[in-house]
Amino acid sequence: MYILVSENFIAGLTTAPQPEGRLYGEYLPGEDVARFWEETTRPAQALGWWRQGHEPEWPEGAGEPEEGQFLALILGQEITFYRREQGRWQPQPHEVMNLYTDFGSRQQGLFDLKLLAGKRVAIVGLGSGGSLVAAQLAKAGVGHFELFDFDRLGSGNISRHLCGLRDLGRLKVAAVKDALENTNPFVEVNTYPYDITRHLSEVEIILAGCDLVVGAADSEVAKGEINRLAVRLRKPAVYGAVYDMGYGGDIFRYQPPAGACYACFKESTRDIFQDAPRAEVLDYGKIAPQPALEMDVTIIGSLVARVVLAELLAGDPLSQLERLPANWVIWGNRPWEGWIFDEPLQSRFVEISRDPTCPVCQHDLFIQEKLGLAPDEAARQAAALLASLENKRPPEPAS
Numbered sequence: 001m002y003i004l005v006s007e008n009f010i011a012g013l014t015t016a017p018q019p020e021g022r023l024y025g026e027y028l029p030g031e032d033v034a035r036f037w038e039e040t041t042r043p044a045q046a047l048g049w050w051r052q053g054h055e056p057e058w059p060e061g062a063g064e065p066e067e068g069q070f071l072a073l074i075l076g077q078e079i080t081f082y083r084r085e086q087g088r089w090q091p092q093p094h095e096v097m098n099l100y101t102d103f104g105s106r107q108q109g110l111f112d113l114k115l116l117a118g119k120r121v122a123i124v125g126l127g128s129g130g131s132l133v134a135a136q137l138a139k140a141g142v143g144h145f146e147l148f149d150f151d152r153l154g155s156g157n158i159s160r161h162l163c164g165l166r167d168l169g170r171l172k173v174a175a176v177k178d179a180l181e182n183t184n185p186f187v188e189v190n191t192y193p194y195d196i197t198r199h200l201s202e203v204e205i206i207l208a209g210c211d212l213v214v215g216a217a218d219s220e221v222a223k224g225e226i227n228r229l230a231v232r233l234r235k236p237a238v239y240g241a242v243y244d245m246g247y248g249g250d251i252f253r254y255q256p257p258a259g260a261c262y263a264c265f266k267e268s269t270r271d272i273f274q275d276a277p278r279a280e281v282l283d284y285g286k287i288a289p290q291p292a293l294e295m296d297v298t299i300i301g302s303l304v305a306r307v308v309l310a311e312l313l314a315g316d317p318l319s320q321l322e323r324l325p326a327n328w329v330i331w332g333n334r335p336w337e338g339w340i341f342d343e344p345l346q347s348r349f350v351e352i353s354r355d356p357t358c359p360v361c362q363h364d365l366f367i368q369e370k371l372g373l374a375p376d377e378a379a380r381q382a383a384a385l386l387a388s389l390e391n392k393r394p395p396e397p398a399s
């Protein structure tokens with residue numbers, strides 16, 4: 001018999017106003033383990049009773065104790081467990097854990113855990129890439145998530161997704177939320193099971209409260225909207241992509257206010273992808289609905305998470321994570337003749353410059369160039385045009 005109990009669970013019983021009560025926990029008979037902790041996301045079972053006292057006495061009114069039931073005695077700040085075996089109360093050893101102090105213990109000294117626990121990250125798209133990034137960030141200690149995805153988990157997703165067979169048919173946002181809560185006892189997760197392109201004003205309000213946005217959607221339309229919002233709100237954004245067949249992938253980082261945005265990046269890398277692996281079917285930005293090994297996708301997802309962490313910790317003097325030397329990292333899993341990598345597992349850093357005529361981050365210059373008007377004047381003329389159209393609207397039919 002192995003009993004695991006959390007400090008907070010014990011504190012809950014030692015400070016309870018009543019002297020006894022039902023004992024809730026989880027018992028796994030096949031492994032002969034009982035677990036008692038307040039943060040469990042599984043439905044707790046009534047495993048017996050707890051009471052204040054010295055002697056293992058079953059509470060009056062609890063009926064006859066059954067074989068296998070538990071009794072927890074509370075004396076001061078201490079807890080002692082007993083189990084009913086062959087008609088007698090047998091004392092059982094237990095181990096105390098503290099989820100909250102133990103959680104960050106393996107990352108002590110790498111960065112300021114408290115700083116990371118206060119950060120809020122939005123992730124748009126929870127396919128194999130986005131779900132993995134979410135999990136890595138939660139494990140590192142990021143405290144708050146805003147998750148967007150309208151899709152459900154299908155059987156084709158399982159081989160490369162964070163979630164498994166037990167989550168088939170579930171909304172990806174709900175399944176990933178459960179997975180994050182299963183790894184980080186502090187985490188707070190909000191979920192939005194919709195297409196962001198249809199809820200832009202709501203998404204803008206949510207992103208305004210975030211420290212960073214991860215663009216892991218598999219549609220370029222969605223990525224374009226994320227970019228527009230990130231630029232307008234001046235939020236850092238990180239985009240990951242896996243190339244066809246998992247030959248490699250890349251990570252692009254937008255740093256406001258002066259960095260090249262995702263639209264600049266798309267424009268200036270258009271030619272580079274002419275010779276990319278199977279360029280004719282390469283759908284830039286797709287986190288691999290095409291065949292790709294999970295391990296090839298995982299590397300890119302881990303790199304995205306790493307770039308995100310380095311950005312979140314940019315103001316932390318303790319951080320051991322270096323920011324990337326450039327805003328675009330290309331990673332090659334396997335070589336591809338005639339393309340940039342001739343050996344496996346190589347990387348390149350490239351600094352993408354701002355496109356001086358970018359319609360997103362150089363909006364004013366773009367207007368000036370395309371219309372030959374100052375932005376204020378263009379806006380005034382547009383408003384006047386709209387107003388004149390408004391006046392010409394046909395009258396509402398009388399009801």
Ligand SMILES: [Zn+2]
Nearest residue numbers: 261264358361
């Ligand atoms: Zn731009």
